[in-house]
Amino acid sequence: MKHDIPVLIVGGGPVGLALAAELGWRGIPCLLVEQGDGAITTPKMNEVNMRTMEFCRRWGMAVQVTNCPFPQDYPKDIVFMTNMSGYELGRLKRAAKKDAQPGTVSPEHMTICSQKWFDPMLADLARSFPNVELRYHCRLDSFTASPAGVTAQLTDTQSGASQTIHAAYLAGCDGANSPIRQALGIGLSGDEVLSRPVHLFFRTPDLCGTLGIDPGTFFLVVDKEGMWANVRFIDPVEGLWRLMALDAPADLKPETIDRQGMLRRALGRDLDVE
Numbered sequence: 604m605k606h607d608i609p610v611l612i613v614g615g616g617p618v619g620l621a622l623a624a625e626l627g628w629r630g631i632p633c634l635l636v637e638q639g640d641g642a643i644t645t646p647k648m649n650e651v652n653m654r655t656m657e658f659c660r661r662w663g664m665a666v667q668v669t670n671c672p673f674p675q676d677y678p679k680d681i682v683f684m685t686n687m688s689g690y691e692l693g694r695l696k697r698a699a700k701k702d703a704q705p706g707t708v709s710p711e712h713m714t715i716c717s718q719k720w721f722d723p724m725l726a727d728l729a730r731s732f733p734n735v736e737l738r739y740h741c742r743l744d745s746f747t748a749s750p751a752g753v754t755a756q757l758t759d760t761q762s763g764a765s766q767t768i769h770a771a772y773l774a775g776c777d778g779a780n781s782p783i784r785q786a787l788g789i790g791l792s793g794d795e796v797l798s799r800p801v802h803l804f805f806r807t808p809d810l811c812g813t814l815g816i817d818p819g820t821f822f823l824v825v826d827k828e829g830m831w832a833n834v835r836f837i838d839p840v841e842g843l844w845r846l847m848a849l850d851a852p853a854d855l856k857p858e859t860i861d862r863q864g865m866l867r868r869a870l871g872r873d874l875d876v877e
């Protein structure tokens with residue numbers, strides 16, 4: 604089989620983008636296809652752990668990650684509260700970025716950089732290599748694999764145009780529900796569904812100030828029914844927060860979620876937020 608490209612990467616999340624950058628750095632041509640447009644409007648990850656920072660250091664982007672728009676002087680504290688207007692039960696102090704000291708085990712340390720900034724940085728890094736192509740609005744529909752390589756059917760989701768592509772390798776970086784993994788019959792050990800969290804993203808300019816509490820980035824809400832939610836400060840510049848209710852009934856539909864009720868329980872009062 605004649606190959607159009609050595610490596611076809613499916614999925615432009617952090618894993619696919621990191622692989623594209625790594626292959627680019629090693630001079631191996633690759634094509635990454637991502638069905639979305641690359642914009643992160645509802646970020647999942649916000650904390651970049653030490654090991655990931657070590658990779659970023661090798662790729663030359665650690666300083667850029669540390670200097671992302673999350674403010675240098677904002678404390679990274681984790682706070683346990685009965686609700687965000689209630690009692691503070693405990694506080695795990697974590698220094699603001701500007702006060703972070705080098706540790707003994709690594710030149711890097713965990714930092715805060717939401718995926719809304721992190722993924723575009725990885726994409727820019729990958730694009731900086733001439734042997735890497737990132738193709739957004741492009742979906743993998745199906746593939747066949749043989750010892751000679753992989754034949755994949757791609758669709759441009761904007762024009763509807765389809766394309767057949769031959770690659771030596773297909774890298775399935777298509778997320779936790781990976782259709783590629785399922786098509787190959789690769790299972791998971793343990794429970795596939797650990798919980799059914801619900802995420803509510805909201806904007807409000809100065810939540811801690813409004814509620815009269817000391818600042819922090821991650822608030823764990825523990826009330827008489829136990830820990831049921833957490834509230835994460837994603838972007839202080841934009842005032843963007845995420846309330847995560849840890850578990851929800853399997854039959855919950857987006858249209859039946861009681862947003863105000865969940866927010867009231869977590870914040871401990873009614874608050875007009877966007």
Ligand SMILES: Cc1cc2nc3c(=O)[nH]c(=O)nc-3n(C[C@H](O)[C@H](O)[C@H](O)COP(=O)(O)OP(=O)(O)OC[C@H]3O[C@@H](n4cnc5c(N)ncnc54)[C@H](O)[C@@H]3O)c2cc1C
Nearest residue numbers: 614615616617618619637638647648649650742743777778
């Ligand atoms: C609420 C939450 C908070 C988290 N917080 C952190 C954190 O603070 N720090 C941390 O390190 N991790 C965190 N994580 C985990 C982290 O977000 C994931 O590990 C990471 O996003 C996985 O990256 P990925 O590239 O494998 O998959 P994804 O990010 O899911 O990306 C997969 C991509 O594949 C694309 N795709 C799927 N199918 C196709 C197809 N057929 N054709 C083309 N494209 C396709 C999708 O559009 C998607 O963009 C968090 C996760 C969640 C849910």
